[in-house]
Amino acid sequence: MSDHVRNVEFRFLAEPTHVNFGGKVHGGMVMKWIDQAAYACAARWSGQYCVTVSVGTIRFRRPILVGHLVELDAKVVHTGTSSMHIFIQVRSGTTQDTKLAETNHCIITFVALDEQGKPTAVPAFVATTEEDKFLEQYAIQMKDFSQSVEQQMLDFYQQKGE
Numbered sequence: 308m309s310d311h312v313r314n315v316e317f318r319f320l321a322e323p324t325h326v327n328f329g330g331k332v333h334g335g336m337v338m339k340w341i342d343q344a345a346y347a348c349a350a351r352w353s354g355q356y357c358v359t360v361s362v363g364t365i366r367f368r369r370p371i372l373v374g375h376l377v378e379l380d381a382k383v384v385h386t387g388t389s390s391m392h393i394f395i396q397v398r399s400g401t402t403q404d405t406k407l408a409e410t411n412h413c414i415i416t417f418v419a420l421d422e423q424g425k426p427t428a429v430p431a432f433v434a435t436t437e438e439d440k441f442l443e444q445y446a447i448q449m450k451d452f453s454q455s456v457e458q459q460m461l462d463f464y465q466q467k468g469e
């Protein structure tokens with residue numbers, strides 16, 4: 308395992324400005340937090356400016372309510388040449404809860420850019436534990452699926468001449 312910082316944790320309270328008319332945190336707000344935590348994680352790992360390239364499936368499992376303690380745990384689970392694949396878990400609960408419940412998880416991919424804005428190499432992540440090996444395969448499958456359906460869409464519209 309390298310010396311690069313692999314994890315980033317965010318912890319804060321859901322505020323009234325984060326919620327929708329039903330009193331639950333906006334899905335878009337949760338996606339923004341995920342993007343921010345993953346950005347910090349990718350930038351720390353690579354030591355470079357990074358941009359979001361793809362977000363895997365996000366399933367909203369349970370709502371986050373105003374006043375809840377929210378925790379995001381982001382960690383690098385796979386690297387390519389310029390890409391970093393970050394696994395994020397979002398958990399929430401009341402401030403009195405001893406254990407927070409998972410509300411979302413996803414894989415989000417960032418690419419490190421050099422000063423010319425071109426993709427640049429990142430330090431390699433090596434999975435050693437059983438869980439890390441599982442999460443690395445999960446990230447690879449997510450990338451392969453995302454790229455393959457994207458290619459199908461491009462082919463479809465190319466055949467139609469669009």
Ligand SMILES: CC(C)(COP(=O)(O)OP(=O)(O)OC[C@H]1O[C@@H](n2cnc3c(N)ncnc32)[C@H](O)[C@@H]1OP(=O)(O)O)[C@@H](O)C(=O)NCCC(=O)NCCS
Pocket residue numbers: 357358359360361386387388389390391416418424425426449450453454457
């Ligand atoms: C990110 C960007 C510079 C990549 O440039 P590009 O020439 O398309 O680069 P590539 O096609 O070689 O892809 C770069 C990496 O992304 C990976 N990638 C591409 N599509 C992917 C997907 N759907 N899922 C996961 N990884 C993906 C590639 O595998 C490659 O990884 P590698 O270097 O580790 O092999 C360019 O697409 C871009 O500027 N996108 C907009 C980014 C942005 O504005 N984000 C939102 C605001 S931060």
